[in-house]
Amino acid sequence: GAVVSQHPSRVICKSGTSVKIECRSLDFQATTMFWYRQFPKKSLMLMATSNEGSKATYEQGVEKDKFLINHASLTLSTLTVTSAHPEDSSFYICSARDPFFRDRENGYTFGSGTRLTVV
Amino acid sequence: EDKVVQSPLSLVVHEGDTVTLNCSYEVTNFRSLLWYKQEKKAPTFLFMLTSSGIEKKSGRLSSILDKKELSSILNITATQTGDSAIYLCAVEATSGTYKYIFGTGTRLKVLA
Numbered sequence: 001g002a003v004v005s006q007h008p009s010r011v012i013c014k015s016g017t018s019v020k021i022e023c024r025s026l027d028f029q030a031t032t033m034f035w036y037r038q039f040p041k042k043s044l045m046l047m048a049t050s051n052e053g054s055k056a057t058y059e060q061g062v063e064k065d066k067f068l069i070n071h072a073s074l075t076l077s078t079l080t081v082t083s084a085h086p087e088d089s090s091f092y093i094c095s096a097r098d099p100f101f102r103d104r105e106n107g108y109t110f111g112s113g114t115r116l117t118v119v
Numbered sequence: 120e121d122k123v124v125q126s127p128l129s130l131v132v133h134e135g136d137t138v139t140l141n142c143s144y145e146v147t148n149f150r151s152l153l154w155y156k157q158e159k160k161a162p163t164f165l166f167m168l169t170s171s172g173i174e175k176k177s178g179r180l181s182s183i184l185d186k187k188e189l190s191s192i193l194n195i196t197a198t199q200t201g202d203s204a205i206y207l208c209a210v211e212a213t214s215g216t217y218k219y220i221f222g223t224g225t226r227l228k229v230l231a
Contacts, residue, residue, distance in 0.1 A: 034218060043125075043207055043224040044162070093161055095219070108219060110161035 002028050002098045006111025013084055013118055021079045021114045023094030029074035030096035034108070035067075038091040047092075050077040084118040091115050121146040123210050123222035131228045136198050140225045142208030143190040150211040152191050153219070154182055157205045165193070165206075198229045 003026040013019050023033055031052045036044040048069050049057040056069035066088075068080040077096075081088050093113040123144045132138055142152065151169045155162035166175045168184035168191060175182050179198075184191045195202055208222040 032217075036221075041205075041226065043205075044209075044219075044221040046218060046220065049218055097217075113160045 002096070002109040004030075004094065004096050004109045004111045006094055006114055008114055009112060010115045011117070013116070015085055015118055016083055018080055018082045019084055019116060021081075021092055021094075021116075023077045023079070023096070023111050025075045025096050025098075025109075028096075028098040030077075030098070031074060033071060033077040033094055033096040035069060035077075035079050036093045036095065038093065038113075044093065047079075052077075081116065084116070086118045089116055089118045121210075121212055121220045123208060123220050125206075125208050125222035125225050127225060128223060129226040129228070131230065132198055133230050134199055136229075137194065137196045138198060138227060140193040140195075140206050140208075140227070141190065142193070142222050143188075144208075144210045144220075144222075145189060146210050146212040146220060148213040149186070150213055150217065152184055153209045153211065154191070154193050155207040155209065157207055157224075158203075162207055195227075198227075200229050200231050203227055203229045 005024045005026055007022045011019055033050040035047045037047050038044050046059050047062045050069045050071040052071045052074050058064045071077040091113050094111040095108040097108045126141045151167050153167045154165040166182045171184055171186040179196045182193045205224045205226050207224050209219040
């Protein structure tokens, strides 16, 4: 089945530094990937839709200069949290779906998530 | 604005109880509704619903969609402590591109 690998699973960084999170589709090509943020005890909030070879589409209220998304290939999307601050600490998850619908009945596949802590 | 709302927000029951979780939505260009269970990390898929009135079942879990009422329910019978989790409802909608809109989630705790 479709597998999405997300790395790192956990990162601690200092305020002011940038952190890059990678999301890879391992056995399929994903023209579209999605990035979510989850606050403690809250649901997943869609941040942006990452489109291969073009600019990401950001949801209202998400700062595009703060959360840089790059989808340079059909198997890799990256989210860079720039100049991170403690309020950026959160759980970030990516998801993707095989565009040839091999897993259509199972919905989108999620990465395992990245817990970011900014100190 | 697209919206997916779940109720209740949290629920505490005892083992053996039956629970019903609700999900209602208002989205443009509805495509499907999905239920996920989230324990510690990534959500795990439970059901995808596209047609009204057809119940999907997996063990003690079942779900049904009502497109007229723009809602879905997830039933869990004979609950076990392992059912404790956040249950997420997501609606797949199209507004140029397909995307999920997640509901607020229901946090279920099953006591032994």
